[in-house]
Amino acid sequence: EDQVTQSPEALRLQEGESSSLNCSYTVSGLRGLFWYRQDPGKGPEFLFTLYSAGEEKEKERLKATLTKKESFLHITAPKPEDSATYLCAVLANTGGFKTIFGAGTRLFVKA
Amino acid sequence: NAGVTQTPKFQVLKTGQSMTLQCAQDMNHEYMSWYRQDPGMGLRLIHYSVGAGITDQGEVPNGYNVSRSTTEDFPLRLLSAAPSQTSVYFCASSYIDRGIGTQYFGPGTRLLVL
Numbered sequence: 001e002d003q004v005t006q007s008p009e010a011l012r013l014q015e016g017e018s019s020s021l022n023c024s025y026t027v028s029g030l031r032g033l034f035w036y037r038q039d040p041g042k043g044p045e046f047l048f049t050l051y052s053a054g055e056e057k058e059k060e061r062l063k064a065t066l067t068k069k070e071s072f073l074h075i076t077a078p079k080p081e082d083s084a085t086y087l088c089a090v091l092a093n094t095g096g097f098k099t100i101f102g103a104g105t106r107l108f109v110k111a
Numbered sequence: 112n113a114g115v116t117q118t119p120k121f122q123v124l125k126t127g128q129s130m131t132l133q134c135a136q137d138m139n140h141e142y143m144s145w146y147r148q149d150p151g152m153g154l155r156l157i158h159y160s161v162g163a164g165i166t167d168q169g170e171v172p173n174g175y176n177v178s179r180s181t182t183e184d185f186p187l188r189l190l191s192a193a194p195s196q197t198s199v200y201f202c203a204s205s206y207i208d209r210g211i212g213t214q215y216f217g218p219g220t221r222l223l224v225l
Contacts, residue, residue, distance in 0.1 A: 004153075034214070043115075043201050043216030044154070087153065097142060097161060097211050098169055101154040 002027045002092050006102035013109050016077045021086055021105045024070040029093030033071050035064050036087040038104070044087055047073075078109045113137050115217035117202050123223045124192040132187040132220050134202030142205040143185040144169070144214070145177065147198040154201065160185055161207060192224045 003026045013019055025033065032051050036044035048057040050066040057064045061082065063074040073086055089101040118133045136143065144159035146169075156169030160179040174196060176188040185204075189196060199221050203214040 032212075036216075041219075043203075043218050044214075046213045046215065049213060089154075091211060096167070097144075097159055097207070098156055099144075099211065099214070100156075100170075101146075103151055103153040 002090070002094075002100050004088055004090050004100050004102040006086075006088050006105050008105060009103070010106040011108070013075075013078055013107070015079055015109055015111050018074070018076045018078070020075070021073040021107070022070060023073070023088030023102055025088075025090045026069075027090050027092035027094075027100075031091040031093050033066055034089045034091075034099070035071070035073055036089065038085045038087055047086075075107070078107075080109045080111050083107055083109045115202055115204055115215050117200075117217035117220050119220060120218070121221045121223075123225065124189075125225055126193060128192050130189050130192065132189075132200055132202075132222075134185045134187065134217060135183050136185075136202075136204040136215070137183065138204060138215065139182060140204035140215075141182070141207045142211050142214075143179065144203045144205075145175070145185070145187045146201045146203065147171065147196075148201060148219075149198050157187065157200075189222075192222075194224045196222065197224045198222060 007022045035047040038044040048064040053068045085104045087104045089099045115136045145157040146154040158177040160166045202217045205211045205214045
């Protein structure tokens with residue numbers, strides 16, 4: 001069964017303290033892996049799509065990487081405005097058009 | 112460009128009542144989907160559509176109906192509401208590009224079933 005697991009569930013950082021969020025997946029052939037940011041009371045907002053192992057994408061303080069079993073979202077020198085829930089999702093080759101989401105990591109960045 | 116819009120923002124229903132959650136997009140996306148989000152469980156796919164007249168079930172379709180008569184609109188119908196359907200509902204849309212590409216989400220509908 002296709003599965004997505006995110007860790008940790010919650011992460012508290014000081015401003016400027018770099019860290020990484022993990023997304024491990026078990027799918028029968030990966031078609032795409034997606035990262036989203038979700039602020040309280042709002043819908044998820046797209047960040048990155050990764051298609052193959054070794055691929056990396058960057059946007060401001062965020063960098064997403066992909067291996068054959070997991071993806072990392074690296075946050076460099078975070079600011080309080082980076083506080084949000086970060087969601088990982090996968091689309092499998094056998095999944096048609098069904099995206100599977102992880103439960104998310106809640107990030108808190110303190111000034 | 113309004114993106115993905117959802118109405119209502121918040122709704123309270125009694126058990127057994129029916130209602131329709133509205134979703135519209137103005138980006139000419141082929142793919143549209145409905146998710147529910149419950150605490151600690153992430154987003155779960157209810158139904159999706161890859162074009163007008165074409166719909167399919169997701170992970171948790173029971174108790175929900177959908178139809179897609181136009182590219183723009185994708186309403187979600189609750190036939191007989193149950194307390195287990197209390198949740199936040201998100202609609203999303205996307206081009207069908209190497210799968211479904213980037214999904215754009217609406218602001219959500221918060222549903223409380225008493």
